[in-house]
Structure formats: C-alpha cells, structure tokens
Amino acid sequence: xxxxxxxxxxxxxxxxxxxxxxxxxxxxxxxxxxxxxxxxxxxxxxxxxxxxxxxxxxxxxxxxxxxxxxxxxxxxxxxxxxxxxxxx
Numbered sequence: 001x002x003x004x005x006x007x008x009x010x011x012x013x014x015x016x017x018x019x020x021x022x023x024x025x026x027x028x029x030x031x032x033x034x035x036x037x038x039x040x041x042x043x044x045x046x047x048x049x050x051x052x053x054x055x056x057x058x059x060x061x062x063x064x065x066x067x068x069x070x071x072x073x074x075x076x077x078x079x080x081x082x083x084x085x086x087x088x
Contacts, residue, residue, distance in 0.1 A: 003027050015044035020051070043069045056081060 003026035005019075012019035046053035047070070055071035056078055057063050066074045075081045082088035 014042055015048040017045075017049040020045050020049035043071050046072075054081060054084070 003023065005023045005026060007013055010019055010022055012022065014020070043053045043055065043066070052072040053070075054073040054075065055061070055066040055069075056075050057066065058077055061069070063074045063076075073084065075084065079088060
C-alpha cells in the first residue's frame with residue numbers, strides 16, 4: 001500500500017468526493033502516471049466521485065444487497081475482479 005488514509009487524516013469524509021480524490025492522489029507514487037482505470041469499493045463514495053464501483057461479496061454484503069446499492073459490477077471474489085481487470 002502506498003497510503004493509508006482514515007477519517008481523521010483529511011477535512012473530508014466518505015462519501016464526499018474530495019476524500020476519494022485525495023485518497024486516489026495519495027495512492028499514485030511520486031513520479032508515476034495515474035492509472036488509466038480507477039475503481040472504488042464503496043458504492044456511495046465511488047459514485048459521488050464519478051467513479052464506477054466494483055464490489056466483492058467477501059465482505060459484509062451479499063450480491064443482492066450490492067446490486068440494490070447500485071454497485072456497477074459485483075464479483076464473488078478478488079480473483080474474479082482481477083480477471084475482469086485483465087491482471088490475472
């Protein structure tokens with residue numbers, strides 16, 4: 001991880017888009033270009049920041065709940081997510 005950012009580290013909180021954009025900026029190492037694709041794994045925060053949200057059912061919510069929350073994609077596990085991103 002290139003950054004760990006919590007609720008007391010910025011003036012913003014999720015789902016404010018400024019928090020998400022700040023976290024993304026901190027996750028790009030100095031001297032590197034930002035990735036072409038960016039995803040967020042919190043539905044409200046992602047959509048507030050204008051990003052797609054890809055969710056994985058290994059957390060606190062099942063696929064039906066994630067779809068009801070309007071996740072853009074729902075995967076059973078991180079391997080499925082990696083395959084969809086073309087990195088597995």
